Amino acid sequence: xxxxxxxxxxxxxxxxxxxxxxxxxxxxxxxxxxxxxxxxxxxxxxxxxxxxxxxxxxxxxxxxxxxxxxxxxxxxxxxxxxxxxxxxxxxxxxxxxxxxxxxxxxxxxxxxxxxxxxxxxxxxxxxxxxxxxxxxxxxxxxxxxxxxxxxxxx
Ligand SMILES: [Fe+2]
Ligand SMILES: [Fe+2]
Numbered sequence: 001x002x003x004x005x006x007x008x009x010x011x012x013x014x015x016x017x018x019x020x021x022x023x024x025x026x027x028x029x030x031x032x033x034x035x036x037x038x039x040x041x042x043x044x045x046x047x048x049x050x051x052x053x054x055x056x057x058x059x060x061x062x063x064x065x066x067x068x069x070x071x072x073x074x075x076x077x078x079x080x081x082x083x084x085x086x087x088x089x090x091x092x093x094x095x096x097x098x099x100x101x102x103x104x105x106x107x108x109x110x111x112x113x114x115x116x117x118x119x120x121x122x123x124x125x126x127x128x129x130x131x132x133x134x135x136x137x138x139x140x141x142x143x144x145x146x147x148x149x150x151x152x153x154x
Contacts, residue, residue, distance in 0.1 A: 022133045023140025029077075032070045033133055039063045040125050047118050055118075056109055061074055064102060064124075071095040078140055080149040087143065091136055 013072065021031050043063055046055035078088050105121050143149075 012138075014042075022130065022138075024137055025075075026144050029074060029137060029138070029141060032066075032073065033137070036063075036066060036070060036129060039066055040122065040129075044122055047114075052114065054127075056114070059143045060109075064106060067102060068099065071099070074137070074140065077144060077149060081143055081147060084143055087139065091140060094132060094136055098124075098132070101128075110120060 014058070023032075024034065039062060041058065043059040043114055046052075046059055075092065078091060081088065101124055102121075105117060105124060108117050108120075
C-alpha cells in the first residue's frame with residue numbers, strides 16, 4: 001500500500017495504545033500514532049509466530065508507507081504554523097533522519113540475519129517513536145492547539 005492510499009477517514013482511534021504522556025491533544029495525530037503502534041505490534045507478532053512472509057513481505061512495507069504518510073501529514077499541519085521556523089526545521093530533520101534509518105535497516109533484510117534486523121528495527125521503532133512523540137510531537141501539538149491550526153485538518 002502506498003502512502004497516498006492512506007486517509008485520515010480510514011483510521012479508527014485506539015487511545016488505549018497510547019498513554020497520557022504520548023497524547024498530543026490533536027486527534028488526527030493521536031489516531032495516527034495509535035495506528036503506528038498497532039502496526040509495530042502486528043509486525044512483531046507475525047515475526048514471533050515465524051510468519052516471515054507476512055512480517056517482512058506485507059507488514060513491513062505497510063509500516064514504512066504509514067510512517068511516510070504520517071510524517072507528511074504532520075509536516076502539512078506544521079507548515080500552517082506562524083513564527084515557528086526553528087521548530088519546523090528541527091522537526092523535519094528528525095523525520096528525515098528516521099526515514100533514512102528505517103530505509104537503511106529495511107534494505108538490510110536482504111543481506112543480514114533476519115533476527116538481528118528485526119531486533120534492530122523494533123528497537124528503533126519503539127524507542128525513537130516514543131521519544132519523538134513525547135518531545136517533538138507533543139511540542140507540535142501544543143503549538144497547533146495554541147494557534148488553532150489543528151482545525152485545518154480535514
Ligand atoms: Fe513528528
Ligand atoms: Fe508523529
